[in-house]
């Protein structure tokens with residue numbers, strides 16, 4: 270297995286622990302009820318993870334984490350991802366919200382919110398997206414006005430997972446409307462039971478059901494300044510830091526989704542017969558398996574490399590995280606579709622779980638920053654890296670036989686009049 274060369278013994282042991290939990294401790298009744306929208310939020314599932322010390326694995330032990338590497342967390346995420354996006358998200362949320370509290374929170378906030386979060390005693394949610402849009406994050410219009418030790422928060426957030434199940438939300442608010450976009454935003458923790466907080470609408474979703482995804486309304490909610498996470502108008506730095514777990518958890522869970530779907534297809538194609546032979550003997554089938562596992566291994570290697578680059582604090586980490594999110598979520602989508610194709614008609618029914626994986630996988634290309642936004646970030650970072658490289662490798666332009674023909678190297682209108690005239 271690819272993981273054998275990518276994981277340490279400790280990380281492999283963690284992976285096995287989570288694999289055993291997923292296999293033996295999560296009832297099929299839970300996954301089915303979630304998909305039927307019979308559960309508003311899988312609170313008991315989160316509690317059972319907390320009881321096993323499996324939440325927020327990267328955080329310091331004194332707050333309830335395990336001091337793990339990103340590689341370890343990704344390995345755990347791959348196992349959880351087998352359960353689909355709703356439970357994957359429930360596992361990931363303490364890692365995402367916890368990042369803001371762990372890195373930027375006060376000791377008091379860590380005691381009051383981070384520790385119970387990692388025990389599974391409190392459920393959290395993150396509120397970034399607004400009805401006016403999610404991609405243009407810095408255009409947030411939810412206002413928080415400060416006066417006499419309190420913020421008054423007014424606005425709406427959309428598509429918040431656990432809008433209906435969380436005990437508290439971390440909400441990005443505009444606290445400085447006249448400032449530059451990156452100096453406008455602050456992060457404020459708002460408890461669900463504060464007056465003026467309402468989960469106004471729950472969405473009917475294609476997949477990822479049972480997570481209580483809804484629209485939140487904040488009607489002049491009074492919040493003490495002790496609930497501000499980080500500095501006033503310094504939300505941009507928190508957002509950038511939080512986007513690492515936001516995207517790496519999507520990538521990590523995608524690996525499990527793709528793997529689980531593919532394994533169903535592999536087992537099926539080894540039994541199902543057509544034209545008197547097992548369908549795996551047709552190249553049209555077995556080459557799909559080859560394509561799928563190649564995509565999965567590439568996504569897995571890239572995701573773990575991205576995690577290692579974050580742990581090492583490498584400058585390219587931002588690009589690699591975005592690449593991993595795009596590559597792994599696209600792989601999960603492709604692989605679940607290939608798996609459905611391999612199984613044929615019965616794969617489109619709910620007799621097999623592939624149709625659910627397809628529904629779940631479609632979301633992960635959209636949330637935590639769409640894959641278009643990943644492309645925006647990736648190209649931006651790569652242009653910056655190449656154009657600012659003070660010690661580039663061989664400039665292969667010199668190897669072109671006619672590479673000396675500078676007159677022919679026309680880049681803009683003016684060159685036509687200054688060169689080769």
Ligand SMILES: Cc1cc2nc3c(=O)[nH]c(=O)nc-3n(C[C@H](O)[C@H](O)[C@H](O)COP(=O)(O)OP(=O)(O)OC[C@H]3O[C@@H](n4cnc5c(N)ncnc54)[C@H](O)[C@@H]3O)c2cc1C
Pocket residue numbers: 395396397398399401402403404405427428429430474477482632635636637638639640641642645
């Ligand atoms: C089930 C579900 C759960 C979610 N969970 C949460 C959550 O818990 N918390 C939360 O805050 N949000 C959550 N989201 C929101 C999600 O992150 C957003 O839907 C996503 O970021 C896109 O925002 P949008 O839907 O407003 O689309 P828009 O921002 O309106 O974008 C629409 C389209 O335009 C494209 N686009 C926009 N700008 C650009 C650009 N500059 N370059 C190229 N293309 C561009 C986008 O890629 C997209 O295709 C969830 C969404 C869903 C559906």
